[in-house]
Amino acid sequence: MHLELVKRPEVSRVMMVGSPVLAVGLTVIFAAIVFALQGKDPLAGVYYFFLEPLTSSWSIEQLIVKATPLVIIALGLAVCFLSNNWNIGAEGQLTVGAITGSMLPVLVPEFASPATLPLMVLMGALGGALFAAVPAILKTRFGTNEILTSLMLVYASGLFLDWLVRGPWRDPKGFNFPITIAFNDAAIPSTIPIGPLYLNLSAFVALVLVAVLAVTLGRTLKGFEIRVLGQSPRAGAFAGFSARRMTLFAFMVSGALAGIAGILTVASEIGKLQPVISPGYGFTAIIVAFLGRLNPVGILIAGLVIALSYLGGEAIQTTMQMSSKVATVVQGMLLFFVLACDTLILYRVRLVGRAPKEPARA
Amino acid sequence: MKRFGANTANDDVSLKVMPGEIHALLGENGAGKSTLVKILYGALQPNEGEILWKGQPVVIGSPAEARALGIGMVFQHFSLFEALTVAENIALALPKDADRRGLSATIARVSRDYGLPLDPTSRIADLSVGERQRVEIVRCLLQNPQLVIMDEPTSVLTPQEADQLFETLKRLASEGCAILYISHRLEEVRAICHHATIMRRAKVVAETDPTTETVGTLARLMVGNEVDAVTRTKGVPGAPRLTLAGLDMPALGAFGVPLRAIDLEVRAGEIVAIAGVAGNGQSELFDAVSGERTGRDGAVVIDGRPVGHQGVNERRRLGAAFVPEERLGHGAVPALKLSENVVLTRHGTGEGIASGGFTRFGLAGRIVEAVTKRFDVRKGPADPEARALSGGNLQKFVVGREVDRTPGVLVVAQPTWGVDAGAAAVIRQALIDLARSGSAVLVISQDLDEIFEIADRIAVISRGHLSVPKAAEAMTREEIGLLMAGGAEKR
Structure with a gap:
């Protein structure tokens, strides 16, 4: 048998x-x-790991805060992975997006208007997209392996952020701590009460992006192009699609989304720049993208599940040692x-x- | 007997091959020939039944055991390392303990004895397809086989090369070697085989002496009913719709073939066929005409408009349609549904399948229905993934998807490659009808029977050169063979 x-x-x-x-x-x-x-006790462990984080409104808010950047980044990675482009450097694109998005509140703190936050998000997206274009261009021009180049740029971006916050962008009144000045209020996303929960604006941005990506991938010609080129480049060329342009497109879209996640995380969770701004969202989002089967709605669910496992991990550490x-x-x-x-x-x-x-x- | 999942591929098959006999195994695609051969060669195990070898029951557990018994096989697709020499390739296939000293001399002797001239020191990459096949055959002969299985050996040969192969086979048989010969080409089966076993839907349906049959009666045994003859009316060619003028294209990669100054005119109402042995520039020519590779503007002209440096969708918008040789992975995406595969080639034709950036899969689904009906595409669910279709049905779909548009220019490579006789007749008839309705049809094919069946004019491609097309009535197989062997280059 x-x-x-x-x-x-x-x-x-x-x-x-x-x-x-x-x-x-x-x-x-x-x-x-x-x-x-x-x-x-295995039953207590299961309770604290999988259920306890869902029992208080505070921990549900935390769950959503953690899931938001994971979902936003994973959506972009799905575009890359579906089109057979292997962007492993979302963490770096997140960092660069956080830096370019922070230029407004750090360098022009007196500019505080309703337009501040949208402009920051836009600049974050642009920064992430341009940074992601580097491995894409290296791949299409010189045939370099995008897995290596995008990964190596993660470390370059981390060191650049470190240098910025210790050097030119350091808060002069910050007692020599490696931090920038605190963002002004106009640069910080507001929270919106939904029932007992206070949800950050970023969470709604993530939901809108899930809907946009779902429609794009399922119903538009661009989404079709992404899937065809990912599965069969030869058939894609026969359909008149260009694999080289797709590489650039997919990298820039995922870089833009990682950049948005970066600036939103910094603005809503930290309120300033510091040497470490992400607990590895850009890498964890790779897992989220695959757990969600590269499907936007699946990614939303997977992002919540992974965020739950983070909170549950903290819970069994604190309550059960x-x-x-x-x-x-x-x-x-x-x-x-x-x-x-x-x-x-x-x-x-x-x-x-x-x-x-x-x-x-x- | 061999079952695959729910399908039985060989059902109660009995086959007896005598020493010194060339025994033909005939059948349509999917009739169970390859399964039977794989069982004999040890690559598959039967669920029931037994194999008797020289009267003794044997279990053939692997190809190595088959070779040890004296069963050799020459595959349709060669397994040779292009960067190695003839002798090196053959040395690799010998048993571990074989003596490799003097191998080159042995190769030279065996190849000379059997009329298969080969230089043991030449590199595979420099050899023609026919010469590569000789390497496979010599490799097989060095193991002193008593049964040689040949899987469609002539499908890649020029008529002259095929004749040479037949001499070798006759010589082998006269020495007492048994040959199991698998082919679709009924003419050659009649010419060289002593005995024929015909399979249909996993069963043996007939055993016969092919020399007493006609091609028609053999075909009927294979298909099970009378094959619809293609009806061909005489067309009156009109104005040129597709013109190639001095088309040059550099080779892609080390084993690509450059196109050299190709001139061709395909007029409204006619079918022009390009014959040639595989790998002589056919795929390069297809890519250049379809626009997957672009070049000088005036090199390709569709309905009077130079399109040489325009892409495939611009050419489609002018009324051209293309069917590549490779169905899965080029003409269709395996894991996408048929409706999505309709979008693949028709999103850019201005039919409204893609409007405002959105795709209309509903409209594509209706095209699937229309193509299914007209070309009798057999499929289970209404809109299955392309890979779920059998080769013949997918080919009907891929051709039908383009013919359904009634394109002004249709370029099709290997329209009936691997397709059974019934489906082939449907496809060929559709091509003829399309041409007679005023379209220009260019067919790139290696199948001379097909070419003579449908073409009005014939040209031959050889090493990237195209011969001057001549009326099909004025062409003979011998002439085509000479052009294939390089005559197309001297003009």
């Missing part, structure tokens, strides 16, 4: 929905096992089970008895 994977003739619509549910279920079960192996490594293990299991269960979309499992290998002899 053994199990066999049999390829389905068509993708299974049931499993498209069922596989992530199954994956979360398996993650919960195996997380409980891991908690028990740590000598902790488990190591932060345990949280990382659970996050890893979630990714593993999602990818493994995805197999069921294309294959079905069949239990087979021992097949007679020898042909019958007459």
Whole structure:
């Protein structure tokens, strides 16, 4: 007796929905096992990891704050990955977007008007897009590997930010701390009360972007072009699409979105620039993009799930004194089970008895 | 018997090949020929039944075991390293403990003995397709096989090269070697085979002596009913609709073929066919005409307008349509639905499939329905992914998608490659009808039977040169063969 994977003739619509549910279920079960192996109460662990963050309005607000940049960046990465362009440098584009977007409140603090924040977002998008254009142009002009160049630029951008906040942009009244002056009020997104929750404007920006990307990818010729060139460059050329222009387009779109996420994170969460502005949103968003199957609505859900796993990881550390490594293990299991269960979309499992290998002899 | 999933590919098949016999295995695509051959060569295991080798039951677990028994195979697609020499390639295929000293001398002797002249020191990349096949055959012969399986060996050869191959096969058979010969070409089966087994839908439907049959009766056995003959009316050519004037195109990559000063005129109402052995510039010519590669403006003219440096969609807007040789991955995206594959080539034609930046998949779906109906595309769901269709049905769809527009100029490469006789007749008839309705049709094909069936004028491409097209009635196979072998270059 053994199990066999049999390829389905068509993708299974049931499993498209069922596989992530199954994956979360398996993650919960195996997380409980891991908690028990740590000598902790597995049920309490599951409660604190997966449910406790959803019980107070404060932690739900935190969940949304963490999910927002992940979703915005992952939307852009989906455009890249769907078109077969491997942008691994969203973290760097986020950093550059945060820098260019901060130029207004840092260099011209006296400019405070309703137009300030929209202009900052625009400049953040522009900065991120131009920074992302570098690996795109290197790829189309010289055939360099965009995975390497976009990744290396992450470190370049981080060092540039470090230099800025320690040098020319340092707050002269900041007791020599490596920070810029605090943003003025016009540069900080307002919060909007929704029932018991106070939600940051950024969250609504993310929702609008999810809708825009969903329509673009599903219904427009541009979205069609993205999918065709990603799957079959030769057929794309036959359709009159240019893979080189698409590389530039996809990188600039994802760079712009990472830049928007960067400036929104800085403006709403920190209120100034400092050497470290992101806990690795640009890298985690790669996972979010794939967990969401490169689908905008899926990315929205995946962003919330990953944000939950961050909060849950903090919760089991503070309330149950488990190591932060345990949280990382659970996050890893979630990714593993999602990818493994995805197999069921294309294959079905069949239990087979021992097949007679020898042909019958007459 | 061999089952694949729910499909049975070989059902209660019995086949007996005698020493010294050239035995033909005939059948349409999907009839189960390749499955049977893979079982004999050890690449697949049967679910039921047995194989007797010289009267003894055997289990052939792998191709290596098949070779050890004395079963050799020459594949349709060669497995040679282009950067290595003939001798190096053959050395790689020998068993681990084989003696490689004197291999070059052995190769030279065997190839001379069987009329397959080969220089062991020449590099594969420099050899023609026919010579590469000789390498495969010599490699197979060095293992002293008692059964040689040949999978469509002549599909890549010029008529003269094919004749040479037949001499070799006859010589092998006269020495007592058995040959299982798979082919679609019924003429050659009649000419060289002693015995024919015909398969249809996984079963053996007939065994016959092909020399006593006609091509028509063999075809009927394969297809199961009378193949609709293509009806061809005489066209009256009108004004030129597609003109190539001094079309030059540099080679792409090390193994590409440059196009050299190609002149051609395709007039309204006629089908012009370009014959040639694969890899002589056909794909380069297709890309240059379709606009996937652009060049000098006047080199390509559609309905009087120079379009040489315009892209594929600009040319489509002028009424041109294109069907590439490669269906999956070039003519269609495998994982996209048929309606999306309609958008692929028709979004830029001004038919409203893409308006205001949005795609109208509903309209594309109606085109799928129309094409399905007209070309009898067999598919399960209404709008399946392209890869779910069988090769023949996908080809009908890909050709139908363009013919449905009634294009003024249609350029089609290998219109019936790998398509069964019934579907081929439908496609060829559609091409003829399109031409007679006033369109100019350019067919690039390696299938001479097809060319003689539909073409009004024939030209031959050889190493990037195109011969002057001549009326099909005035062309013979011999003449085409000479042009294929390089005659097209001296004009």
